[in-house]
Amino acid sequence: MFDWLAAGWANFCEGFYNNLIHADRWKLLLEGLGVTLEITCAAIVMGTILGVILAFMKMSKIKLFRGIAKTYIEIIRGTPTTVQLLIMYMGVFASVSAPKWIVASIAFGMNSAAYVAEIVRAGVESVDHGQIEAGRSLGLSNLQTTMKIVLPQAIKIALPTYTSEFIVLLKETSIAGYIAMEDLTKVASMITSRTFNAWFPLLTAALLYFLMTFTLAKIFGCLERRLRKSDLR
């Protein structure tokens, strides 16, 4: 019984050493984590800005703007992210030498924008029309009403779905290996192919992804609670 436990422990230590310590493999994983974070952050910034613009285009009175936004969202949502990433890398940026992380960030950002646009639109449209009338009747302009009255309420409504989108995006960057980027997933599978051990590298990667998404959810959860203080009765 104890022999079996001791052997198991020795096995674990060896695996741990081989997969995470030997040849500074933990550093490789950390670098991969850095790449994942880099792409995610750049993509969410771009996705959010472009998404808000698209959302307002889709709600615009101008038919052309609505058409552009609608088409963009349909196409992006209707095609796989992996294919979009490959088109961006091997097509759009084929003859331009741009760092790969920029190519990936643009691909993921453009993808996320379509989803953010719908999240923002749903948030804005769920604000009661009476709020807009109240703002306008006080003499506020359309823009002032949007910024001071509609958006603060829309953000509060949209925040939980936006958090989900952020988490989805973070996980989706795990396909960056398709364009030979060494993100967390790619690095983990590289280690696996060296050590022939599936458990240590991949479970470590999974744990790191989970810690990131968990932290994100916590941060946004705090924000949500703060925004909700006006609902208290």
Next chain:
Amino acid sequence: MIYVENLHKYFGDLQVLKGVNQHIKKGEKVAVIGPSGSGKSTFLRCLNMLEVPTNGKILIDGEEITAPGSDINKIRQKMGMVFQQFNLFPHKTVMGNITMAPVTLKRMSKDEAEAKAEELLRRVGLLDKAMAYPAQLSGGQKQRIAIARALAMEPEIMLFDEPTSALDPEMVGEVLEVMTDLADAGMTMVVVTHEMGFAREVSNRVLFMDGGYVMEEGNPEQIFQNPQNERTKEFLRKVL
């Protein structure tokens, strides 16, 4: 102060206003009564262009607000509006609700606006609620805050769109009291209402609307004691 000339309004094929002509003088308190669907709310909402008239002219202080290129935001600053559903901003405190417009529109500094807000809150009897959020208030309190919010812009005209219709009966009184004070202070008011008591006691002119027309108008005694129009008689029989 308010001139309305041949006002028509369509919603799609539905004609809601069929040619309304009115002249409302400074300091007048006009009550607009009539059955639902008669166009009285639409008439009121046209006065500050929340509904854009299909045809006709509206002049406020000599300025034609229906003319293309008129600065409607500027004119709306002179006209407060109070809604049936209060429409307070739920993400702002009572203080924030009242000071937002004057500060955003640079009519007052933040300090001035807050001093003004305190004065208004005292006037509507809710000074202790300055830091509360709308969700913490009763309907009557919300409506009194909505009135204070409109008054913070120091308007010359106040429009009321069924201000007591969404209230529990025991809260109607506190809102009417604030409105009566306002009327006594000389404010020009246009009030769409189902409160016949208020129309009778406070207004100095009553418009009876039905089917998109002003069917009858006159001072409250004429309308309530001696209505001429058959529709007015029928309506008053039902509501009084």
